[in-house]
Amino acid sequence: xxxxxxxxxxxxxxxxxxxxxxxxxxxxxxxxxxxxxxxxxxxxxxxxxxxxxxxxxxxxxxxxxxxxxxxxxxxxxxxxxxxxxxxxxxxxxxxxxxxxxxxxxxxxxxxxxxxxxxxxxxxx
Amino acid sequence: xxxxxxxxxxxxxxxxxxxxxxxxxxxxxxxxxxxxxxxxxxxxxxxxxxxxxxxxxxxxxxxxxxxxxxxxxxxxxxxxxxxxxxxx
Numbered sequence: 427x428x429x430x431x432x433x434x435x436x437x438x439x440x441x442x443x444x445x446x447x448x449x450x451x452x453x454x455x456x457x458x459x460x461x462x463x464x465x466x467x468x469x470x471x472x473x474x475x476x477x478x479x480x481x482x483x484x485x486x487x488x489x490x491x492x493x494x495x496x497x498x499x500x501x502x503x504x505x506x507x508x509x510x511x512x513x514x515x516x517x518x519x520x521x522x523x524x525x526x527x528x529x530x531x532x533x534x535x536x537x538x539x540x541x542x543x544x545x546x547x548x549x550x
Numbered sequence: 551x552x553x554x555x556x557x558x559x560x561x562x563x564x565x566x567x568x569x570x571x572x573x574x575x576x577x578x579x580x581x582x583x584x585x586x587x588x589x590x591x592x593x594x595x596x597x598x599x600x601x602x603x604x605x606x607x608x609x610x611x612x613x614x615x616x617x618x619x620x621x622x623x624x625x626x627x628x629x630x631x632x633x634x635x636x637x638x
Contacts, residue, residue: 507554508588511562519569527559 495537521549552604560607570618573626
C-alpha cells in the first residue's frame with residue numbers, strides 16, 4: 427500500500443525529469459563569453475613575462491646576461507640541478523599545473539618550459 | 551645505489567610537502583632546512599653515504615607528511631610578511 431503510493435509519487439517527477447534532460451545538452455555557450463570565475467586565456471607573451479619575472483626574482487639566477495627563450499637553466503643562468511627542481515616547482519605553483527619528473531627532466535631551457543606550459547590545457 | 555634522479559625526486563617531494571604547511575614559520579623553516587641540507591651534502595660522492603643520506607631523507611619525508619597533516623587540522627592567521635595571492 428505504502429509502496430504503491432511511493433512508486434506513484436516517484437514516477438511523476440521522474441517523467442518530468444526525463445523530459446527536461448535533452449534541454450540541458452542544448453544550452454547555448456558561445457566560445458567568446460568570459461565567465462566571472464574564469465581566467466583570461468594564457469598567451470605565449472603573458473606566460474613568458476611571468477616566467478621571466480619568476481626567474482629574475484630568484485636570487486641564484488645570474489642576471490648579468492639577459493634571459494631569453496634560448497637561455498639554458500644550467501649553462502646560461504648558472505643554476506645547479508637542485509635549483510632547477512626549485513624553479514620547476516615555482517613554475518608549477520605559478521601556473522597551477524603538475525609537471526611529472528620524467529617531463530621535468532626534459533625542460534632545459536626557458537623556451538622548452540614555455541612550450542610545455544602552453545601544451546597544458548589546465549595551465550592558467 | 552641511489553641515482554641522481556632519485557635524489558632530485560626526493561628533493562621535490564620534500565619541498566612539495568613543506569609547501570603544505572599552513573603556518574608561515576613551520577613552512578619557511580621546513581623549506582630552509584631542506585634546501586640547506588641538500589646544498590651542504592651536494593658534493594658527497596661516496597655511494598654508501600649517499601644511500602645513508604637518502605634513507606634519512608625518506609624518514610624526514612614521512613615525518614614531514616605527519617606534521618603537515620597535523621598542522622592542516624588547525625587554522626593560522628596570515629602574517630603581514632606573507633604575500634597575498636596575485637591576480638592575473
